[in-house]
Amino acid sequence: MFDVCVVGSANLDLVATVERLPAPGETVPGSSYAEYPGGKGLNQAVACARAGASTAFVGAVGSDGAGAALLDVMRDDGIDISGVVVASAPSGRALIFVSAEGENSIVVVAGANDTVAPATPPPTTVVLAQLEVPVATIEHAFRAAKAAGATTVLNPAPVKPLPDSLLALCDVLTPNEHEVELLGGVDRLRSLGAAAVIVTRGSEGADLHTSSGVEHIAAHRVVAVDTTGAGDCFSGSLCARLAAGDALLDAMRYASVAAALSTTVAGAVPSMPRRADVLSAASLSEG
Ligand code: RIB
Numbered sequence: 029m030f031d032v033c034v035v036g037s038a039n040l041d042l043v044a045t046v047e048r049l050p051a052p053g054e055t056v057p058g059s060s061y062a063e064y065p066g067g068k069g070l071n072q073a074v075a076c077a078r079a080g081a082s083t084a085f086v087g088a089v090g091s092d093g094a095g096a097a098l099l100d101v102m103r104d105d106g107i108d109i110s111g112v113v114v115a116s117a118p119s120g121r122a123l124i125f126v127s128a129e130g131e132n133s134i135v136v137v138a139g140a141n142d143t144v145a146p147a148t149p150p151p152t153t154v155v156l157a158q159l160e161v162p163v164a165t166i167e168h169a170f171r172a173a174k175a176a177g178a179t180t181v182l183n184p185a186p187v188k189p190l191p192d193s194l195l196a197l198c199d200v201l202t203p204n205e206h207e208v209e210l211l212g213g214v215d216r217l218r219s220l221g222a223a224a225v226i227v228t229r230g231s232e233g234a235d236l237h238t239s240s241g242v243e244h245i246a247a248h249r250v251v252a253v254d255t256t257g258a259g260d261c262f263s264g265s266l267c268a269r270l271a272a273g274d275a276l277l278d279a280m281r282y283a284s285v286a287a288a289l290s291t292t293v294a295g296a297v298p299s300m301p302r303r304a305d306v307l308s309a310a311s312l313s314e315g
Pocket of ligand 1: 037039040041065066067068071121122134136160256257258260296
């Protein structure tokens with residue numbers, strides 16, 4: 029039995045640092061270039077594992093050097109990879125620009141992530157997915173998870189129109205402010221069946237919407253150098269704490285500190301903080 033199973037994408041992130049993000053048609057100089065493991069699914073799985081949750085990953089990588097490196101990352105963090113397929117398509121890649129303010133813009137070429145086929149997650153307390161693998165695959169996983177009594181959490185990013193049949197299978201959704209609007213708003217998502225909608229608002233914190241009303245938590249203050257993967261860190265850390273038995277607001281407080289810390293380190297997977305560092309930062313901010 030795993031604490032969390034993440035159904036999702038794994039990418040090699042190709043990252044150029046720029047003074048400011050280019051406008052359409054514009055060429056700007058880059059000041060550095062680096063490659064990091066990433067992908068919303070892998071980022072969330074690593075965040076889960078580093079928060080102390082036993083974590084399984086269901087996804088696909090290519091039979092190329094990037095795929096081998098991504099599998100090594102999963103093994104290094106103790107993530108179960110028996111649900112990861114090595115596909116004939118190339119590994120997913122993300123082309124990322126990070127500005128001096130830590131903001132980013134991203135283009136994802138899905139590659140092997142588009143081949144992730146419907147599969148039943150292993151016995152798990154929480155099943156977490158995002159939208160970089162086929163929607164039919166997520167719907168199948170959530171249907172199986174609900175039938176087995178697991179909690180389902182969807183991070184609807186990158187946002188796209190979703191069938192009501194999938195939304196009706198989500199216990200918790202973690203959209204940002206932009207995503208929740210494009211999905212029709214909190215009330216619509218809750219009317220389709222979500223017990224909780226957590227709207228993440230970056231440096232403004234996060235709002236928990238349930239049948240009891242709206243509760244807000246503040247963001248943890250840091251100096252951000254790279255916000256890539258911060259939302260993934262929030263969703264992954266949240267699920268780790270929900271699987272450990274935390275109430276939603278307590279899990280959100282942990283996830284909020286973890287997500288803030290993730291913005292202080294360059295890269296997506298490398299920035300996912302370990303539990304000891306999150307607890308230390310949380311206690312310093314309270315003290
Ligand atoms: O959320 C950040 C992630 O989005 C990056 O790691 C990139 O791979 C894209 O999937």
